[in-house]
Amino acid sequence: MRIRFKKWARPELAASPFCMDNAFALAGTWRQQFAKPEQPFYVELGCGKGGWVSQAAVLHPENNYLALDIKSEMLAVAKRKTEQAFAEAGREPENIRLSILNIERISEVLKPEDGVDRIYINFCNPWPKEGHKKRRLTHPRQLRQYAAILRGELHFKTDDCDLFTESIEYFEQSGWEILTKSFDLHADEPADNIRTEHENMFTEMGKKIHFLIAKPPADAFGKPVPNLHAPDTVKLFHALEKQRMLGILTEEQFEQRKREILGEPEEVPHDEGMEVEK
Numbered sequence: 001m002r003i004r005f006k007k008w009a010r011p012e013l014a015a016s017p018f019c020m021d022n023a024f025a026l027a028g029t030w031r032q033q034f035a036k037p038e039q040p041f042y043v044e045l046g047c048g049k050g051g052w053v054s055q056a057a058v059l060h061p062e063n064n065y066l067a068l069d070i071k072s073e074m075l076a077v078a079k080r081k082t083e084q085a086f087a088e089a090g091r092e093p094e095n096i097r098l099s100i101l102n103i104e105r106i107s108e109v110l111k112p113e114d115g116v117d118r119i120y121i122n123f124c125n126p127w128p129k130e131g132h133k134k135r136r137l138t139h140p141r142q143l144r145q146y147a148a149i150l151r152g153e154l155h156f157k158t159d160d161c162d163l164f165t166e167s168i169e170y171f172e173q174s175g176w177e178i179l180t181k182s183f184d185l186h187a188d189e190p191a192d193n194i195r196t197e198h199e200n201m202f203t204e205m206g207k208k209i210h211f212l213i214a215k216p217p218a219d220a221f222g223k224p225v226p227n228l229h230a231p232d233t234v235k236l237f238h239a240l241e242k243q244r245m246l247g248i249l250t251e252e253q254f255e256q257r258k259r260e261i262l263g264e265p266e267e268v269p270h271d272e273g274m275e276v277e278k
């Protein structure tokens with residue numbers, strides 16, 4: 001989703017009581033950021049303009065919501081949308097918090113003690129090129145981080161069939177259990193489904209919406225995950241990169257070494273023996 005630079009975005013976010021400007025400093029204390037810390041804690045990754053989370057938080061005062069996005073311009077629109085939704089409902093935004101974050105760093109910001117009850121991924125970027133797939137929010141590298149902090153389920157919606165079928169494989173390879181799966185959510189749309197901006201847009205274009213709910217492997221909760229951004233890991237990756245450039249490591253050996261460092265499963269070609277439901 002393209003969005004123009006908004007010079008008001010950062011100052012407005014900084015002045016807002018429900019936008020948290022240093023997610024890293026709040027690691028392990030997220031529940032205390034809400035008026036009712038004991039409520040279920042739901043996190044949306046890549047919230048965009050906040051259409052989904054602003055509606056969810058108004059409709060469900062019994063839950064707390066944290067919405068994260070990498071772009072301040074997006075989050076600033078989400079902030080305005082949240083203010084409007086709560087003003088219309090005549091309530092204060094006590095059960096919603098917004099914060100800027102690159103989700104690739106989520107395990108530095110959300111800890112097992114934050115007790116995340118549910119994760120929502122709505123229409124994340126599909127990153128179709130082979131070399132970019134690691135950036136997908138459903139990539140096994142990411143699933144590993146979520147599994148360490150999530151004590152409930154993950155809900156995933158997308159219009160992108162390739163992303164969806166490959167994500168099913170990512171979940172299965174990573175030991176997650178898929179509890180529900182639909183290739184056409186709107187064929188029998190659940191009464192409690194809240195449509196996002198992208199969901200409305202793709203539906204108007206005649207695209208089908210795919211949806212799944214998955215549960216992480218029970219023994220993954222609380223397990224430490226490698227921090228890709230830690231200085232030692234960055235140094236190690238640079239050294240490997242150099243060995244690859246010098247031809248000391250082949251491309252395959254390089255990828256294998258990286259997977260070993262990250263403790264990631266072997267990559268399986270995605271279209272082998274996979275039946276696609278329509």
Ligand SMILES: C[S@@+](CC[C@H](N)C(=O)[O-])C[C@H]1O[C@@H](n2cnc3c(N)ncnc32)[C@H](O)[C@@H]1O
Binds near residue numbers: 045103104124125
């Ligand atoms: C296609 S939009 C979907 C927005 C919204 N969830 C919806 O369904 O309408 C994807 C959003 O994810 C955000 N995003 C992409 N990569 C991200 C990352 N690594 N960390 C945080 N947000 C990310 C983008 O800025 C964008 O707002």
